[in-house]
Amino acid sequence: MIKVGIVGGTGYTGVELLRLLAAHPQVALQVITSRADAGTKVSQMFPSLRGYVDLPFTHPDEAKLEQCDLVFFATPNGIAMQQVRALLDAGVKVIDLAADFRIKDISEWEKWYGMTHACPDLVAEAVYGLPEVNRAQVKQARLVANPGCYPTAVQLGFIPLLEAGVIEPGSLIADAKSGVSGAGRKAEIPTLFSEASDNFKAYGVAGHRHLPEIRQGLGCVTGHPVGLTFVPHLTPMIRGIHATLYGRLTRDVDLQALFEQRYANEPFVDVMPAGSHPETRSVRGANRCRIAVHRPQGGDTVVVLSVIDNLVKGAAGQAVQNMNIMFCLPESTALDNVPLLP
Numbered sequence: 130m131i132k133v134g135i136v137g138g139t140g141y142t143g144v145e146l147l148r149l150l151a152a153h154p155q156v157a158l159q160v161i162t163s164r165a166d167a168g169t170k171v172s173q174m175f176p177s178l179r180g181y182v183d184l185p186f187t188h189p190d191e192a193k194l195e196q197c198d199l200v201f202f203a204t205p206n207g208i209a210m211q212q213v214r215a216l217l218d219a220g221v222k223v224i225d226l227a228a229d230f231r232i233k234d235i236s237e238w239e240k241w242y243g244m245t246h247a248c249p250d251l252v253a254e255a256v257y258g259l260p261e262v263n264r265a266q267v268k269q270a271r272l273v274a275n276p277g278c279y280p281t282a283v284q285l286g287f288i289p290l291l292e293a294g295v296i297e298p299g300s301l302i303a304d305a306k307s308g309v310s311g312a313g314r315k316a317e318i319p320t321l322f323s324e325a326s327d328n329f330k331a332y333g334v335a336g337h338r339h340l341p342e343i344r345q346g347l348g349c350v351t352g353h354p355v356g357l358t359f360v361p362h363l364t365p366m367i368r369g370i371h372a373t374l375y376g377r378l379t380r381d382v383d384l385q386a387l388f389e390q391r392y393a394n395e396p397f398v399d400v401m402p403a404g405s406h407p408e409t410r411s412v413r414g415a416n417r418c419r420i421a422v423h424r425p426q427g428g429d430t431v432v433v434l435s436v437i438d439n440l441v442k443g444a445a446g447q448a449v450q451n452m453n454i455m456f457c458l459p460e461s462t463a464l465d466n467v468p469l470l471p
């Protein structure tokens with residue numbers, strides 16, 4: 130059994146980890162932290178977990194994380210980087226769901242995240258945990274940087290086109306919409322019911338911190354910098370990301386075949402039949418990205434539609450997928466559930 134700890138168990142990604150790991154046959158949950166709710170039983174706070182998780186939350190200062198085989202950090206940015214070195218030294222593997230280890234260029238990270246990085250050398254070691262690109266490296270990793278939610282949806286949509294060299298890499302557009310759970314469980318005015326429901330808006334147009342992450346990932350695919358316009362939007366749904374991606378074709382290609390071949394062996398990427406319009410509810414609660422590729426009126430613009438559940442393939446599910454790879458388990462273990470509908 131893999132002894133697992135979760136730092137930040139009361140947030141949306143933390144409780145999603147608990148939901149998935151409670152059904153994992155190879156996982157023994159050892160410790161789940163919360164500062165605010167230390168001492169409270171997990172199942173008292175989250176009755177959906179009654180009968181599945183029988184632990185109390187532990188204060189992070191008292192959590193014996195070094196006794197785990199793997200620790201997930203489901204914490205705000207800037208927390209994991211302060212604790213990871215001691216855990217790695219104790220032989221514990223780490224998956225960070227936040228952004229501390231995602232950006233290799235430290236000054237770029239410090240610019241977007243507004244803090245000084247505590248361990249640049251570990252950023253260099255960390256593997257960016259997008260299994261569809263880095264599966265072999267994840268398998269060897271001690272430290273995995275789990276991708277952001279928007280970056281997962283956007284990269285999976287653009288990768289087949291960029292790898293094949295069939296679009297102009299300098300003029301990519303990603304128009305993405307997220308459910309409100311993407312902002313986390315903490316109380317903030319923009320995510321109040323009467324602010325976020327029955328409303329729709331763009332944000333971060335001047336620059337969102339996922340822009341450098343997506344540019345880095347796509348730049349690794351092409352081998353040179355890409356030009357990207359990324360505009361996120363907040364939609365009045367709870368879960369889900371819908372990314373509409375635009376690229377300018379440089380040559381004629383069978384787009385449907387290109388996508389089907391690229392993802393033929395990927396358990397969690399579904400290339401839908403030509404002409405499809407994937408919906409966020411078709412992936413709700415599931416570790417799946419559904420993609421459709423279009424070429425409107427046979428013109429030179431390719432439109433890719435990519436949907437994920439931000440809390441699953443965009444966070445906790447992808448983290449469990451990475452854990453399965455790191456521990457040489459079948460990749461789909463505890464991730465094979467059918468999405469919820471409606």
Ligand SMILES: NC(=O)C1=CN([C@@H]2O[C@H](COP(=O)(O)OP(=O)(O)OC[C@H]3O[C@@H](n4cnc5c(N)ncnc54)[C@H](OP(=O)(O)O)[C@@H]3O)[C@@H](O)[C@H]2O)C=CC1
Nearest residue numbers: 137138139140141142163164165203204227311313314444
């Ligand atoms: N929501 C989403 O869709 C996605 C989120 N992410 C990333 O995952 C991480 C977690 O997100 P999310 O679950 O939404 O966040 P939440 O705000 O919902 O939860 C944060 C959790 O971290 C704990 N926490 C906060 N501060 C500290 C601290 N200083 N030390 C230890 N624990 C702390 C909180 O509990 P307490 O305060 O009681 O300790 C809480 O359990 C973030 O970095 C986020 O950017 C990534 C992809 C998607």
Ligand SMILES: CC(=O)N[C@@H](CCC(=O)OP(=O)(O)O)C(=O)O
Nearest residue numbers: 227228277278307308309311312
């Ligand atoms: C809807 C919403 O607010 N989404 C969040 C992004 C989700 C996320 O958690 O991203 P990181 O893991 O990179 O922090 C945002 O735009 O800030």
